[in-house]
Structures are given as C-alpha cells and as structure tokens.
Amino acid sequence: MTQPILQAQDLHKRYEKVHAVQGISFDIQPGEIFSLLGPNGAGKTTTISMLSCLLSPSEGDAIIDGHSVRKDADAVKKVIGVVPQEIALYPDLTARENLVFWGKMYSLSGAHLKQRVEETLEIAGLSDRANEKVENYSGGMKRRINIAVGLLHEPKVLFMDEPTVGIDPQSRRRILDTVLELNQRGLTVLYTTHYMEEAAELSKRIGIVDNGKLIALGTQDELTKLVGESDAVHIGISGISEPEALLARLNALSDIHTAAYENEALLLQASNANAHLSEIIGAITAAGGQIKSIKVDEPNLEAVFLHLTGRALRD
Amino acid sequence: MKTLEIAIKDTLTRFRDWKALAGMLAAPLIISAMIGLAFGGLSSGEAPLQDIPMALVDLDQGELGQAYYDVLTSPDLETLIALERMQDAEAAKARIESGELRAVLVIPAGFSDNVIPDNEGNSGTASVELYTDPAASVSPVIIKSIVERISASINTLLLAGQVSGEQMAQYAPLLGQEMARLGEAIGAELQSSNFTFEDPPLGLEVVTTGEDEEPFDPFAFFIPGMAVFFLMFSMFEGSRSILQEERRWTLQRLISTPTSTWQIILGKMGGTFLTGLLQFAVLVISSSVLFGVSWGNSIAGLLIMVVLTVFAASGMGAMLTAFSRNENQAGVVGSAVSLVFGALGGSFFPADGLTGIVNIASRLTVNRWAMEGLLALTVERGGLADIQLPVLVLAGIGLVTFVLALLVFQKRFVK
Numbered sequence: 001m002t003q004p005i006l007q008a009q010d011l012h013k014r015y016e017k018v019h020a021v022q023g024i025s026f027d028i029q030p031g032e033i034f035s036l037l038g039p040n041g042a043g044k045t046t047t048i049s050m051l052s053c054l055l056s057p058s059e060g061d062a063i064i065d066g067h068s069v070r071k072d073a074d075a076v077k078k079v080i081g082v083v084p085q086e087i088a089l090y091p092d093l094t095a096r097e098n099l100v101f102w103g104k105m106y107s108l109s110g111a112h113l114k115q116r117v118e119e120t121l122e123i124a125g126l127s128d129r130a131n132e133k134v135e136n137y138s139g140g141m142k143r144r145i146n147i148a149v150g151l152l153h154e155p156k157v158l159f160m161d162e163p164t165v166g167i168d169p170q171s172r173r174r175i176l177d178t179v180l181e182l183n184q185r186g187l188t189v190l191y192t193t194h195y196m197e198e199a200a201e202l203s204k205r206i207g208i209v210d211n212g213k214l215i216a217l218g219t220q221d222e223l224t225k226l227v228g229e230s231d232a233v234h235i236g237i238s239g240i241s242e243p244e245a246l247l248a249r250l251n252a253l254s255d256i257h258t259a260a261y262e263n264e265a266l267l268l269q270a271s272n273a274n275a276h277l278s279e280i281i282g283a284i285t286a287a288g289g290q291i292k293s294i295k296v297d298e299p300n301l302e303a304v305f306l307h308l309t310g311r312a313l314r315d
Numbered sequence: 316m317k318t319l320e321i322a323i324k325d326t327l328t329r330f331r332d333w334k335a336l337a338g339m340l341a342a343p344l345i346i347s348a349m350i351g352l353a354f355g356g357l358s359s360g361e362a363p364l365q366d367i368p369m370a371l372v373d374l375d376q377g378e379l380g381q382a383y384y385d386v387l388t389s390p391d392l393e394t395l396i397a398l399e400r401m402q403d404a405e406a407a408k409a410r411i412e413s414g415e416l417r418a419v420l421v422i423p424a425g426f427s428d429n430v431i432p433d434n435e436g437n438s439g440t441a442s443v444e445l446y447t448d449p450a451a452s453v454s455p456v457i458i459k460s461i462v463e464r465i466s467a468s469i470n471t472l473l474l475a476g477q478v479s480g481e482q483m484a485q486y487a488p489l490l491g492q493e494m495a496r497l498g499e500a501i502g503a504e505l506q507s508s509n510f511t512f513e514d515p516p517l518g519l520e521v522v523t524t525g526e527d528e529e530p531f532d533p534f535a536f537f538i539p540g541m542a543v544f545f546l547m548f549s550m551f552e553g554s555r556s557i558l559q560e561e562r563r564w565t566l567q568r569l570i571s572t573p574t575s576t577w578q579i580i581l582g583k584m585g586g587t588f589l590t591g592l593l594q595f596a597v598l599v600i601s602s603s604v605l606f607g608v609s610w611g612n613s614i615a616g617l618l619i620m621v622v623l624t625v626f627a628a629s630g631m632g633a634m635l636t637a638f639s640r641n642e643n644q645a646g647v648v649g650s651a652v653s654l655v656f657g658a659l660g661g662s663f664f665p666a667d668g669l670t671g672i673v674n675i676a677s678r679l680t681v682n683r684w685a686m687e688g689l690l691a692l693t694v695e696r697g698g699l700a701d702i703q704l705p706v707l708v709l710a711g712i713g714l715v716t717f718v719l720a721l722l723v724f725q726k727r728f729v730k
C-alpha cells in the first residue's frame with residue numbers, strides 16, 4: 001500500500017457542552033475519493049474544519065501530505081482545497097471577481113492567476129456568465145463557483161462538505177460528474193454527504209459517522225456485509241395510532257431484524273423480505289394501518305446505517 | 316499585500332452598494348442642506364434687499380444733518396431704506412445688536428457748524444459715524460456706499476462753492492432727487508471750477524458694532540457635524556462585515572487559505588478605514604462644490620484631522636464589534652453608540668456649552684474631538700497649531716481601540 005496522503009488520527013473536538021467529534025481516525029490514499037456519510041449534526045463539518053486548520057483539534061492530529069495540521073498549518077493550507085458547506089462567496093462581486101480575489105488569497109498572481117480563473121470557470125461551466133454578480137446566480141451555479149474557488153491553486157486534496165445540498169437534480173448530476181472527472185485527473189477528494197447514493201456512486205471506501213464517532217469504515221461491499229443478506233423494506237402507511245405495538249408485532253416475525261417507524265414511514269430490515277411481505281402487510285392492517293407504498297431494496301448503505309444505529313439516515 | 320487586497324475588496328464592495336452609499340454620502344449631504352436652509356438660506360440669513368431698517372441720530376440739528384435725512388428718505392431710496400429718526404445713539408446701536416436695525420448713522424453735535432464756513436470763510440472738519448450689523452454681509456456695504464456718496468456730494472458742494480449754510484440747505488432736495496445723476500453734475504462742476512480734492516471737510520467713520528466675528532455659516536458647522544455623525548455609522552457597519560463574513564463562511568474560507576489571521580483581520584480593519592477616508596474625502600469635496608462650504612485654510616490640518624478622525628472611528632467600530640457576541644448585537648450597539656456619540660459629541664449642536672458630567676461624557680466620544688479639531692479649521696480658520704489636542708486624543712483613541720480589536724479578533728477567530 002502506498003503512503004496515505006491524509007491520515008486523521010484520533011481527532012476530537014470538544015465544545016463547552018458538546019463533544020462534537022469523539023475520536024475519528026481514517027486514512028485516504030492518493031487519488032482516492034473518500035466519503036464521510038452521516039446525518040445532520042454527525043460531526044462531518046467539524047471534522048473537515050479540523051483537517052483544514054480552521055479548528056484546532058482538542059485531541060489527536062491529522063497528517064496531510066506529510067504535514068501536521070497542528071504544527072504546520074501553513075504547509076497544509078497550501079496543499080488542500082476547501083469547498084465549504086456554505087456558499088462562501090461574496091454575493092456582490094461577480095463570479096470572476098470572486099475567483100480573482102480568492103486566487104490572490106492563494107498567492108496566485110499575474111498571468112497564472114488569470115489562466116487559473118479561466119480554467120476553473122470552464123470546469124464550473126460558467127465562463128459565459130462569469131461577469132454576473134454571484135447573488136443573481138441560481139443555487140446550482142453558486143455551488144459550482146463555490147467548488148471552483150477550492151480548485152484555483154490546484155490542490156492535492158480537495159475537501160468537499162456536502163456540495164450538493166439544496167440544489168436541483170441536474171445541477172447535482174453535474175457536480176457529481178465534475179468530482180469524478182477531477183478525480184480521474186488525479187485529484188484526491190474527501191467528500192461528505194448525507195445522501196448515501198452519492199457516497200455509493202463516488203467512493204470505493206466510505207466512513208459512516210454518527211454522533212461524533214466513526215461507526216463503520218470500509219468498502220461498500222465490506223459495509224453491506226455488516227447487515228448480512230437482509231433487504232430494506234420501505235412502507236408508507238397512515239392510520240397508525242400505536243406505532244410501538246406495531247413495531248413489537250413486526251419484530252416478533254421471523255427474519256425481521258430491525259423495524260423503525262417515523263413520520264408515517266416504516267423501515268424494516270429483513271432477510272428474504274419478499275417472502276415475508278404478506279405477513280408484514282397483515283400485521284399493519286391488523287394494527288389499523290393503511291398502506292400507501294411499498295419498496296424493497298437490496299442491502300445498501302442506508303440499511304447499514306439503520307443496522308448500526310437503529311435510525312434512518314435521513315430525518 | 317493580501318491585507319491590502321482584502322481592504323480594497325471591502326472598499327469596492329461598499330462603494331458599489333447603493334444602499335450603503337445613501338447612508339454614507341447622500342444622507343449627510345441632504346440633512347446638512349435641510350438644516351442649513353432652515354437656518355436661513357445660503358447667504359447667511361440676509362433679509363431681502365428692501366426696507367433695510369436704519370436709524371438716523373441727528374445730534375447736529377443743523378442744515379447738514381437735515382441734508383442726510385432728506386437724501387436718505389428721497390423717493391429714490393424710499394423702497395431700499397426704511398429710515399427712522401432716533402435721539403439716543405447708544406439705544407440705536409443696541410437695536411443693531413438685537414437685530415432690529417442693520418445700520419445707524421450718527422451726525423455728531425455741532426457738525427454743521429464745524430464744516431460750514433462762517434462769515435469769515437473759516438471752516439473745520441468733522442465726521443459722521445456709521446454703525447453697521449456684523450451679521451449682515453450685503454446691507455452694510457450698500458448703506459456705506461450711499462452715505463459715502465452723500466458725504467462726497469456735500470464735500471464737493473462745500474469746497475466748490477464755499478456755500479453758505481442757507482445755500483447748502485437748498486441743495487438738499489436736489490441731492491435727493493438727483494442721486495442718480497449726481498456724479499455727472501459733480502463732474503461738470505469740478506471741471507468748471509478747477510477743483511482739487513485736497514482737504515475734504517467731511518469724513519466718514521464706519522464702525523461695525525457688536526462683537527467682531529465672522530458671520531455664522533450654518534454649513535461650516537453642520538457639514539462637519541453630519542460628516543462625523545454618518546462616518547461613525549459607516550465605520551460600525553464596516554467593522555461588522557467581519558462577523559457577516561463569519562456567518563457566510565467567507566471568513567472561514569479566508570482562514571483556510573495560506574493567509575495569516577493577522578493579515579485577514581488587518582485587511583478587514585484596513586478596509587473599513589479606507590472606506591471611511593474615501594467617504595470623508597467625498598463629503599469634503601462635494602460639500603464645497605454643492606454648498607460652497609469652506610473647510611478652512613490649512614490643507615495639512617484638514618488632512619491630519621480627517622485621517623485621525625477616521626482612524627479613531629474605525630478603531631472604535633472594530634473594538635465594539637470585537638466584543639459583540641454576534642452580528643445583531645454589533646448592529647444594535649453600533650447604532651446606539653453612533654447616536655449617543657453624535658448627540659453628546661456635538662454633531663448636532665456646538666458642544667462648547669456643555670458642563671459637568673455631560674461634558675465629561677462628551678469628551679469620551681470620538682465626535683467631540685473630531686468636531687473640536689474640524690471646527691477649529693472650518694469655523695475659526697485655524698491651522699495646525701490649533702488642533703494639537705484633538706489630534707493627540709484622536710490618535711490615542713485610534714491606537715488603543717485598534718490594538719484591542721486586533722487582539723480580541725485574533726483570539727476569537729483562532730479556534
């Protein structure tokens with residue numbers, strides 16, 4: 001195995017009342033897209049902030065391209081590119097003005113700066129609208145410029161913190177394609193998301209975070225094996241007055257491993273689910289519920305999360 | 316370098332924002348204009364030029380005193396001058412100070428006897444006294460020139476004709492009716508008699524009464540007042556933008572670039588300072604162009620005062636922002652402090668009159684020292700020597716607040 005380009009070593013972040021990150025460790029190999037998958041408040045942003053020298057870890061350290069974030073932040077900042085979860089741009093400046101300004105902050109200047117601004121505009125697909133103020137952009141366009149800024153100084157590692165939040169499917173598709181393309185050209189990416197489809201599409205290796213802890217880490221195959229051969233059954237129901245009673249009855253059925261109910265949605269982990277559907281439906285109707293929809297998924301990351309935490313990944 | 320880039324970015328952003336510009340530039344100019352006009356117009360409170368109130372105190376009771384009266388009340392001058400007779404010179408002068416009269420002409424006792432030749436042809440000299448209102452700028456000049464012309468005409472007649480008192484009296488109506496053509500008549504007369512102006516028997520003493528001060532120009536006070544008042548607002552707003560950048564995550568993004576926190580904080584504070592300098596410069600230039608406000612005779616003094624006022628104001632803004640919990644709190648504190656500083660520090664009315672605890676509080680504001688220095692230049696037409704204390708105090712305030720803000724921000728943003 002080659003030397004990892006990034007090693008997070010037992011990172012902790014304590015705030016006054018919250019232990020936001022509670023000992024997270026992982027390695028990223030050069031050229032890899034590594035995803036951190038976790039729900040809101042899991043500690044993804046806090047972890048990325050420590051890796052990008054915004055927050056100093058309460059404990060632990062991270063080594064990026066041979067430099068410690070604790071001891072050599074300046075060297076680290078030169079090799080990392082950061083795409084914050086927020087759209088960290090100046091809305092009253094145009095896209096080009098934003099890029100020029102941020103380029104200068106990355107110590108670029110002159111012809112090289114100009115060239116990089118044009119190249120990143122090209123990557124964002126916004127060369128023809130570069131002279132418009134960012135505030136007039138759509139959400140997807142803003143996100144693309146937000147990414148472009150992180151690429152200006154040709155970093156070795158790019159941190160992307162939920163870069164597709166709140167945008168339309170087309171823009172999202174475009175961004176995922178961009179990430180894949182950049183990776184093909186050799187960029188190492190640390191990608192956080194709470195969409196398991198994104199993590200599944202982009203990365204071979206995925207870390208699942210919850211409540212400040214890395215609760216699982218491995219390739220998709222390794223992770224789904226954790227759940228065994230069970231399927232995820234999503235059932236939309238209404239008219240359930242006592243969900244606890246229903247869950248107890250379902251759990252009593254054979255081959256059902258976990259059952260969770262939230263907001264008129266029932267989520268089950270079951271081996272060979274299709275064979276048990278009639279029993280499941282029977283239990284629901286007996287409890288007075290009306291079924292709106294049923295979907296059976298083969299084992300996936302969502303199931304892994306449910307298996308590990310007893311909760312659904314999405315809230 | 317990066318510090319400067321950040322400062323320029325902030326300044327450009329601010330000057331591109333119409334809303335910010337309205338607060339920084341339009342508001343102070345418009346409000347000063349309104350206050351200035353309320354104080355009586357651009358020409359310093361001059362009444363329209365007719366019926367100029369004037370009194371004649373004729374202690375002479377002779378032919379010449381009567382001659383002045385006749386001319387001043389002649390039809391030509393009737394609409395221009397509203398003349399009344401008074402007995403008491405002191406009472407008349409007091410009415411100038413109270414603003415009722417613009418001018419008082421005093422013909423001293425024995426005036427006619429002195430200048431009109433007696434039967435042996437002997438005569439002496441004497442002067443009439445004209446008192447004018449220092450607060451008025453146009454009417455004294457007009458009255459003075461009229462009185463001078465009357466005196467000159469009488470002189471001419473006296474010298475040319477060596478006229479007797481009775482003859483002189485006959486000329487009076489003529490003088491009145493023929494004021495307009497008097498010059499020609501006199502010219503002809505002078506030529507015909509080979510006259511020389513050697514020893515005119517009549518003199519004129521013009522005295523401006525009351526305190527000898529420059530007329531009060533409301534703009535010279537209110538423009539600096541409003542400029543400093545609105546500067547405080549924009550300096551707080553500018554300082555607050557660092558918290559706005561934190562909320563928008565551009566501050567975090569800045570920190571994640573190879574730019575030191577010192578450079579970032581200095582850049583932000585420098586941007587506010589630069590914005591303030593430009594704001595003040597534009598106000599100085601536009602107020603002199605629009606309202607003809609004079610910012611004094613000392614360019615160096617003005618430059619130093621502006622730089623230090625902006626330094627102290629931006630330092631104050633940065634410090635209060637640094638200690639504020641969040642953007643909202645900084646906004647509330649900023650507006651409150653700007654208002655209180657403006658009221659206490661003499662942005663709306665001269666603060667010289669303050670005493671006691673209010674005066675002490677006033678002296679703790681940036682506005683007070685800024686106004687003291689600026690008014691020393693604009694109203695009192697002083698120079699560098701007259702602004703030493705404000706310069707020192709403002710530099711001190713700026714230095715202390717700037718350093719404190721820098722340290723607190725540094726602590727706050729390095730986590």
Ligand SMILES: Nc1ncnc2c1ncn2[C@@H]1O[C@H](COP(=O)(O)OP(=O)(O)OP(=O)(O)O)[C@@H](O)[C@H]1O
Pocket residue numbers: 015016018019020038039040041042043044045046047085194
């Ligand atoms: N400055 C702070 N002070 C106190 N608590 C904080 C602070 N920043 C984050 N937290 C807490 O730390 C935990 C982790 O937050 P973090 O933003 O890292 O989560 P996240 O995984 O990025 O979530 P999201 O998907 O919503 O972005 C949360 O409980 C959050 O409330």
Ligand SMILES: [Mg+2]
Pocket residue numbers: 044045046085161162
């Ligand atoms: Mg986050």
